Amino acid sequence: MKKLSIFAILILSLLSVFSVRLFSQGLTKISPSVQLQYFKNTDDQRILQTTLTYSKNRMELPLSGMEISFYSGGEQKKLITTGVTDNKGVVRLELKSDIELKSDKDGMWSYSSEYKGNDTIDAGKSEITIKDVRLEMALTVIDTIKTITVKAFTKVNGTEKPVSGEAVKIYVPRMFSLLPIGELTLDESGTATTEFPSDLPGNKDGNLTIIAKFEENPTFGTVEKRETLKWGLTTDYSIPSTHRALWTKTAPKWMIYTLSILLAGVWGHYLFAIISLIRIRIEAKRKAREEYKI
Helix, strand or coil, X not given: CHHHHHHHHHHHHHHHHHHHHHHHHHCCCECEEEEEEEEECCCCCEEEEEEXXXXXXXXXXXXXXXXXXXXXXXXXXXXXXXXXXXXXXXXXXXXCCCCCCCECCCCEEEEEEEECCCCCECCEEEEXXXXXXXXXXXXXXXXXXXEEEEEEEEEECCEEEECCCCEEEEEEEXXXXXXXXXXXXXXXXXXXXXXXXXXXXXXXXXXXXXXXXXXXXXXXXXXXXXXXXXXXXXXXXXXXXXXXXXXXXXXXXXXXXXXXXXXXXXXXXXXXXHHHHHHHHHHHHHHHHHXXXX
């Protein structure tokens, strides 16, 4: 009996270990995607943004509530701060003036962001190397021609030098997206010029916002300059009180007439059917009186 009991215990132990291993093999960890981006806006604010997502059924879904660590430096990285992703899987860090920005001999800044992972999600990290750039935009009118001039400069060994051969895109914000106006290539002096179209509608005062941007540049990241001025056509989107349309309180006359005719036809058929039923009933009573001579 003792031998049988020991044998049964051994079998149960082996089965439990085997089932645990099968269960652990059946659990698949999520492999996240970590994307680190650098932005510099028109007010010279520098921002690092990390997006944490994972792929499921060919869709990128955000991972919210996850702690992301931001580091500066390359091999000898230094922790800047940590943050938690929002409902879109995004966490942003503004590189304020009190944060030490170390650069190498070429003036490049190295940053990285890291997610340490947990029981269900693997760890992940992303690294970028950025060079600071000063982007300028001048808006002038030369012989009634509206002209956009952009300039870009960067520092090499403490000396400011022009940026050449890089593309700068020009946009104007519209209702749902940015309208591309043109793409300029900087010359050897770090300058590029283009003519601005004169037929773009602005607001009621003719104001337009013009944006010059390095867009996801591999060296400079995303850097922009924007300015608002009266370079658009004045437009008035207010609707007169007498205006009739589908989106106003008063419907168009053609719609009122069409609906009235359709409703008159429908109710006319109902009235005709009721009158016909009454006439049938009266005729049936008349025939009954004649037949039975009532």
